[in-house]
Amino acid sequence: MRKILVGIKRVVDYNVRVRVKPDGSGVALEGVKMSVNPFDEIALEEALRIKERGEASEVVAVSIGTEDAQQQLRTALAMGADRAILVKVSEAVDPLVASRVLVAIAQQENADLVILGKQAIDDDAAQTAPMVAALWGRPQATFASKITLEGSVATVIREVDAGLETIAVDLPAVFSADLRLNEPRYVKLPDIMKAKKKPLDIIEFSALGIAADVGLKTVFVEPPKPRSKGIVVKDVAELVDALQKKGLI
Amino acid sequence: MSKILVIAEHDGAKLNQATARAVTCARQIPDAQVTIAVFAADPAAVAADAATLAGVDAVVTVAHSANETALAAVLAPQIVAVAAHYTHVLAASTAFGKDLLPRVAALLGVPQISDAMAVEGAYKFKRPTYAGNAIVTLEASPDRILVASVRGASFEPAARGGNAPISALSVTVELPTHTRYVSLSAAASSDRPDLASAAKVISGGRALGSKENFALIYSLASKMGAAVGASRAAVDAGYAPNELQVGQTGKIIAPQLYVAVGISGAIQHLTGIKDAKTIVAINKDAEAPIFEVSDFGLVADLFVVLPEIEKALAG
Numbered sequence: 001m002r003k004i005l006v007g008i009k010r011v012v013d014y015n016v017r018v019r020v021k022p023d024g025s026g027v028a029l030e031g032v033k034m035s036v037n038p039f040d041e042i043a044l045e046e047a048l049r050i051k052e053r054g055e056a057s058e059v060v061a062v063s064i065g066t067e068d069a070q071q072q073l074r075t076a077l078a079m080g081a082d083r084a085i086l087v088k089v090s091e092a093v094d095p096l097v098a099s100r101v102l103v104a105i106a107q108q109e110n111a112d113l114v115i116l117g118k119q120a121i122d123d124d125a126a127q128t129a130p131m132v133a134a135l136w137g138r139p140q141a142t143f144a145s146k147i148t149l150e151g152s153v154a155t156v157i158r159e160v161d162a163g164l165e166t167i168a169v170d171l172p173a174v175f176s177a178d179l180r181l182n183e184p185r186y187v188k189l190p191d192i193m194k195a196k197k198k199p200l201d202i203i204e205f206s207a208l209g210i211a212a213d214v215g216l217k218t219v220f221v222e223p224p225k226p227r228s229k230g231i232v233v234k235d236v237a238e239l240v241d242a243l244q245k246k247g248l249i
Numbered sequence: 250m251s252k253i254l255v256i257a258e259h260d261g262a263k264l265n266q267a268t269a270r271a272v273t274c275a276r277q278i279p280d281a282q283v284t285i286a287v288f289a290a291d292p293a294a295v296a297a298d299a300a301t302l303a304g305v306d307a308v309v310t311v312a313h314s315a316n317e318t319a320l321a322a323v324l325a326p327q328i329v330a331v332a333a334h335y336t337h338v339l340a341a342s343t344a345f346g347k348d349l350l351p352r353v354a355a356l357l358g359v360p361q362i363s364d365a366m367a368v369e370g371a372y373k374f375k376r377p378t379y380a381g382n383a384i385v386t387l388e389a390s391p392d393r394i395l396v397a398s399v400r401g402a403s404f405e406p407a408a409r410g411g412n413a414p415i416s417a418l419s420v421t422v423e424l425p426t427h428t429r430y431v432s433l434s435a436a437a438s439s440d441r442p443d444l445a446s447a448a449k450v451i452s453g454g455r456a457l458g459s460k461e462n463f464a465l466i467y468s469l470a471s472k473m474g475a476a477v478g479a480s481r482a483a484v485d486a487g488y489a490p491n492e493l494q495v496g497q498t499g500k501i502i503a504p505q506l507y508v509a510v511g512i513s514g515a516i517q518h519l520t521g522i523k524d525a526k527t528i529v530a531i532n533k534d535a536e537a538p539i540f541e542v543s544d545f546g547l548v549a550d551l552f553v554v555l556p557e558i559e560k561a562l563a564g
Contacts, residue, residue: 002522017516018379027383039498093327094353096360125363125376127351134355139322139428142348145491155431159491161445161500163435167320170427178483179498180491184500213392216360220371222384227523231543232535236557239310239529239547248449248527249473249562 001057002112002171004047007036008061008076010069010082011122022059024139024220036072039117041079041133043177046147047115048080055149056113058082062105064098077195078187084200093205093212095123099131100210108135111172113154118143118176129176139169142176147214203248251278251371254332256340256349257287258319259295266446269406271304271399274460276304276407277368283448284309285413287330288324290317292417300413308415318430319345325352326422332357333393336371342398342501343445345369354396361396362387366403376400380497381520401445402503402524435492444493447476450525452495455482456511456533456551463488465555466510472562478502480512496521511551514539531555540560 012018013033021028025086036044047059061084062074073084081236087101108116114136119126141156142146145164148155149171157176158165205212235240243249253275258265268285275283284307285299286449292310293391300308309331315323328349332338338353340346342364354361367375372389376396429504444450451473453466463483479489481496495502497517503524510531512518522528530543532552540546547554 013378014517018382020383027379071506094360096355096358099355101399119498121380121497124380125361126347127354127361127363130348130351131355133322134325134352139425140348140352142321143344158431160342160348161492163433163492164488165433166431168429169432173427178491179485179494214360215393216362217388219386221378221386224377224381224384224523225529227542230528232540232545232546233546234546235549236554236561237275239545240558240561242545243529244508246527 002055003058003060003072003109004050004115005102005106005109005111006040006044006047006058006059006061006070006076006081007114007116007128007179008040008044008063009120010034010063010065010072011037014038014121014229017065018200020221020223024222026221032066035069036075037120037176039119041182041184042179043117044076044079044081044113045182047113049182050113050147062087062102064093064101064203066090066163073200074195075187077198077200080191083198086174086200086202087205087208088202088211090207094214094216095125095131096214097210097212099128099203100134102128102132103135103210104208104210106132111174113171114174115175116174118178129174136174138177139173141167141169141173143178144175145178145180147175152212160177163211166189190233214244251281251337252335252406253278253281253283253339255283256287256328256338256346257285257299257464258290258341258343259287260343261289262277262294264295265343266406267300267343267401267550268299270401270404271339271341272302272304272407273404274365274368275337279338279371282306284335286311286328288313288327290314296415297440300415301409301411303408305411305413306409307409308413309361310400310415310417311420312417314422319349320428321349321352321431322425322428324349326424327420327440328353328354329432330422331418331486337395337397339397339399342400346398350396350398351478357394357396359393359396360389360392361398362389363398364400365397366400366487375522378514381514381523400501441470442474442476444476444478445500445502448504449473450473450478450502450504451475451508451510452478452480452512453483453489454480454484454512457488460488464558469555469559472559475506480518509539512538512539512541
């Protein structure tokens with residue numbers, strides 16, 4: 001039976017408006033609400049649905065983060081993941097490093113599917129799924145909006161710029177979840193209680209023998225240049241007039 | 250000297266405008282020599298198109314039947330083979346580039362800079378994070394190939410008028426068969442301007458209320474010769490197809506004119522339109538955040554004013 005690995009990243013909640021620290025060293029995270037990356041929730045939901053259809057036997061949630069990421073893994077367990085693994089790091093790692101870690105876990109676990117979010121809403125890098133696939137030497141189906149499994153082949157509908165593209169990939173393979181793949185379930189209280197008893201293993205990053213430095217350094221972080229606020233027009237005539245004066249219509 | 254390889258995005262006949270924007274980014278790298286690489290079953294037409302971009306020093310082509318459609322797993326090993334002769338590999342940060350470049354970077358064993366929005370040095374770039382709310386300056390190591398995707402909205406397309414030499418490369422690497430193209434269904438009609446490159450864009454949001462009502466947006470867009478966009482809420486609700494989504498997780502655009510109709514302006518949406526030259530917002534709610542960034546705001550019921558605008562344009 002198939003085993004599914006799902007990536008869970010702890011990120012600043014979707015609704016938080018982050019502020020850049022005055023010294024340019026990063027964004028202020030103290031006291032900010034943290035959540036599971038929304039795309040990772042979609043990835044996990046898909047894994048759970050595959051398992052519930054009887055097409056997989058186990059869903060393993062993996063996070064690469066500090067101790068605190070256990071909270072997000074507990075959320076994943078409450079949603080329905082069977083067990084969780086935290087690869088403990090002291091600070092955020094580059095997507096290339098995260099990918100090397102995920103490949104190590106995928107190999108260790110003999111995973112058939114690795115389902116990740118298409119991007120994390122903190123760094124917005126959108127790199128990890130293709131990197132994992134490349135390092136693992138396996139196919140990738142990014143921006144998935146529908147995944148169908150049949151034997152050793154997955155047929156995937158992808159959200160691309162031109163519309164919806166369908167590809168077929170041989171398993172094992174890496175998938176990245178797009179917005180329309182599914183709508184993640186809400187966690188119910190009894191599930192939160194149950195999740196406390198599910199296994200959550202912690203692996204030290206240093207035990208994996210993967211280098212943390214990939215030669216990319218953050219020089220500084222700044223807020224975006226504000227866009228100057230315009231005017232409010234009173235009616236359509238004034239709007240059309242203003243746009244015509246600018247030669248826009 | 251920086252030797253920049255820009256990966257062409259194309260439909261088999263023409264170069265995508267996003268690649269012309271990536272060329273502009275490449276040109277801003279100090280002391281750059283810019284080469285466009287065209288991977289296709291028959292690259293002739295696309296290569297000829299690419300060669301006319303100003304600022305392109307050379308076009309190289311890799312013809313292979315497996316390159317009939319763009320599959321990252323198939324293209325990446327070929328790009329890696331070609332990249333050995335270059336200092337940088339760039340591509341547009343489109344669905345194509347986002348799918349492909351990290352695969353290339355990982356095979357090269359290097360990190361990637363996603364969504365480069367400003368060139369600060371040969372190995373130093375700015376990029377947006379947190380939906381554009383924190384701009385990070387990153388510096389990569391000069392002793393390795395730098396892989397970067399280019400945020401199209403931050404760079405104008407390179408002008409025409411170039412005449413770069415075209416040469417064919419033969420690449421002998423084993424290509425995987427584990428990934429196969431099946432089909433493409435394009436939901437949006439192709440007789441409208443392309444959202445990513447259009448000079449004018451009219452977007453509709455949740456306030457449209459239904460797929461039927463969203464026709465108002467199409468109608469006004471037709472009158473104005475504009476492309477149609479949508480907020481995530483409108484796409485999630487099924488009013489508009491996914492490829493029209495504008496914002497952090499959709500398309501990042503920089504038209505001359507952007508008209509947001511019934512869009513409240515969540516930060517995730519605003520990050521997709523911040524580089525538009527003129528933003529018009531039409532919303533019933535005077536407190537909507539979209540008015541914080543709009544050049545011209547109209548507080549009104551869209552169902553009343555859209556027909557009025559159409560009438561004004563007709564007269």
